[in-house]
Amino acid sequence: MPDFFIGGEWVGAAGGGTREIRCPADGTLVTTVDEGGRADAEAAIAAARAAFDSGPWPHTPAAERGDVLLRAADLLVERKAEFARAESLDTGKRLVESEIDMDDIAACFRYFGKLAAMNAGRVVDSGDPNAISRVVHEPVGVCGLITPWNYPLLQTAWKVAPALAAGNTFVLKPSELTPSTAILLMRLLTDAGVPAGAANLVLGPGADAGAPLAEHPDVDLVSFTGGLVTGRTIAAAAAATVKKVALELGGKNPNVVFADADFDTAADYAVTAIFLHSGQVCSAGSRLIVQREIHDEFVAEVVRRAERIRLGGPFDPDAEAGPLISAGHREKVEAYVAAALDEGARLLTGGRRPDDPRLANGFYYLPTVLDGVRGGDTAVREESFGPVLTVETFADEDEAVRIANDTHYGLAGAVFTDDASRAQRVAQRLRHGTIWINDFHPYLPQAEWGGFKQSGFGRELGPTGLAEYQETKHIYQNL
Ligand code: NAD
Numbered sequence: 001m002p003d004f005f006i007g008g009e010w011v012g013a014a015g016g017g018t019r020e021i022r023c024p025a026d027g028t029l030v031t032t033v034d035e036g037g038r039a040d041a042e043a044a045i046a047a048a049r050a051a052f053d054s055g056p057w058p059h060t061p062a063a064e065r066g067d068v069l070l071r072a073a074d075l076l077v078e079r080k081a082e083f084a085r086a087e088s089l090d091t092g093k094r095l096v097e098s099e100i101d102m103d104d105i106a107a108c109f110r111y112f113g114k115l116a117a118m119n120a121g122r123v124v125d126s127g128d129p130n131a132i133s134r135v136v137h138e139p140v141g142v143c144g145l146i147t148p149w150n151y152p153l154l155q156t157a158w159k160v161a162p163a164l165a166a167g168n169t170f171v172l173k174p175s176e177l178t179p180s181t182a183i184l185l186m187r188l189l190t191d192a193g194v195p196a197g198a199a200n201l202v203l204g205p206g207a208d209a210g211a212p213l214a215e216h217p218d219v220d221l222v223s224f225t226g227g228l229v230t231g232r233t234i235a236a237a238a239a240a241t242v243k244k245v246a247l248e249l250g251g252k253n254p255n256v257v258f259a260d261a262d263f264d265t266a267a268d269y270a271v272t273a274i275f276l277h278s279g280q281v282c283s284a285g286s287r288l289i290v291q292r293e294i295h296d297e298f299v300a301e302v303v304r305r306a307e308r309i310r311l312g313g314p315f316d317p318d319a320e321a322g323p324l325i326s327a328g329h330r331e332k333v334e335a336y337v338a339a340a341l342d343e344g345a346r347l348l349t350g351g352r353r354p355d356d357p358r359l360a361n362g363f364y365y366l367p368t369v370l371d372g373v374r375g376g377d378t379a380v381r382e383e384s385f386g387p388v389l390t391v392e393t394f395a396d397e398d399e400a401v402r403i404a405n406d407t408h409y410g411l412a413g414a415v416f417t418d419d420a421s422r423a424q425r426v427a428q429r430l431r432h433g434t435i436w437i438n439d440f441h442p443y444l445p446q447a448e449w450g451g452f453k454q455s456g457f458g459r460e461l462g463p464t465g466l467a468e469y470q471e472t473k474h475i476y477q478n479l
Contacts, residue, residue: 003034003179003203005186007047008196014039017204019176024092024323025313025362033179037208041171042216044200048142048169049218051197058139058167062117069113069165072192076106079188083181087153088314090178092323092362093277095314104445105157108461111445112161115466132477137470139167140244141220144213146206146234147182148226149175149325150280150385155225155248156182158449158460163223164194166469171200171219173210175226177325179203206230214238221469224248225282228383228409228454246458246468248282249451250383251411254404255285255440256394256426259294261416265438267298270389271305273414273440275367278321279387280329283412285440287380288391289403295393299371302389303349306367311359323362324386330363333386337368340379345370345390375406383409397422401429410452414440433459 002012013036021030052058057065076083083105084098091098119137126133145159152174163170174182182201189199202209206226214222214237224234225248238245255273257266273285290298312319324330330353337351350368371391373379379390394400404413414436415426427435433450434443443449448462458468 003183003201004036004040004044005183005199005201006040006044007050007200008190013037013204014043019203021090021177021180023089023314024325027361030089031180033183033203035176036202036204038212040202040204041173041209041212044171044202045142045144045212045216045218047197048171048200051195052139052142052169055169055197056195057164057169057198060167062120062165062167065165065167066113066116068193069109069116069161072189073106073109073113075188075192076102076109079184080106083153083184086180086184087178090152090180091149091325092314094319094322097277098314101151101154105153108154108157108445109161112165112466115463116165119463119466119470126476130479132479134475136473136475137166137467138473140469140471141168142218143168143170143469144216144219144222145170145172146210146213146222146224146226147172147174149178150277150282152178153181153185156185158465159223159225160185160199162460162466163469164198166466168221168469169198169200171202171213173202173204173206173213176203176205211237215240217241219243221245223458223468231456244468246460247456248449248458248460249411249454249456250385250409251282251284251451251455252287252381252383252407252409253283253285253411253432254287254289254407254413254430256400256404256413256415257288257290257294257298258400258415258417258419258422259291260418261438262418263294263298263301266416267301267305269414269416269440270302271309274389275306275309275321275387276441278324278365280325280385281441283434283441285414286384286389288389289394289400290391291400292393292395295391299348299369299391303369306369306389307349309367311354311356311364311366313362321367321387323359323364325363327363329385330365333365333384333388336379336382336384336386337370337388340370340373340377340390343377343379344372344374345377345379346372350387375403381407397426401426405429405431408454411455412436
């Protein structure tokens, strides 16, 4: 069966291209999918345009659109095992993590399903008894949605659910490395009641199948999650047609640990903050910033825990972390560590591929800790997007805040302390879009997610996540 979903039909690539998807954990062939380019993206854009201009979805009452999203959430729960397995095979991610992702995805659809009808606009005081003034929300139009490989369906859901809730039509272009759950999602949305043409899918490399979504005049909004360099390219391309743009880019996320923090809790989170999904998380706590008096003991404990992490494939019940996504990505992480060592970092653990023959066919890399890095170093400035933790040390609160904010990124950060007022003070001074206190990684569909500085602009999730997909119109009537 062909893999592109365009105008409610399953079709293959115009040029007949295909791509083999192999599991990064062991190289086994997962599937072969159609792979397209510009012509396929343009066909999908035309279908989304027609469905927006004359299809039922933008005019379907918001409450009914919400019902469709709630049905989609129910179907996601029903089909969780199928989706989680497909996600793990494409990404190499542990099955248990994919299962959690699927629960979060269903929750996201449920949240926007409920929100859909609750954003009807408002009546404002016109100041004239003979005039009515209303502010209403309308869909933006055709949305181009471009997503990465690390949380393939979760990042997709954060865009698809609010785009549909607001009455838009869309073209989705997932990462070429992890297309399987996007294909499953198109079937699921159809079963939930999304009409033909409202949801469209093309697969292919970003520069071919993705670029038209940023460039084409018939696309009204482009929402992108991925790397900083690609984000800049997309923003520049979108400027030519002044489309709305939302960018969710990378992070170089500080994890600040004060000496008064609960030692075990902070050590636990410092490890999961960076080594969850082998560091391939935009909000990974890749910079440990620890108070001087506990530095030696704390870092030694983090290293001990990092060395205990068992690597393994998605279906290994004892695995605690999986492989990197590709050979190319592992080489990038290796180059990053080599550059850090050149700049004077001290390698405390990891820094190489594992010896274990069980892992020889996967793209594994050992959990790595680098101490002795300094503010200007590549290692604390650039995202490795791998299992690499750098350690910096601070003397007092002011210095902690200065180091934590000394990055061109601003996605997320954490503070560990037993002093509640200091926790709040520091949280307010950190220039990052999400701050965790005595925790790391939790997010909620009802709370906004997004970056300060070069981590992007626009917000996903929460009421603002819906507003991104809406135009606001003022209607003034002289009675
Ligand atoms: P990437 O930028 O290489 O690719 C992301 C998507 O963009 C893919 O679908 C790709 O095909 C497409 N693309 C590439 N070039 C394009 C172009 N010229 N025009 C249009 N589309 C193009 O990123 P990646 O390697 O897939 O993902 C990793 C990055 O994503 C990391 O930097 C990570 O921090 C970031 N990320 C951010 C968040 C967040 O919420 N802020 C979440 C997950 C990942």
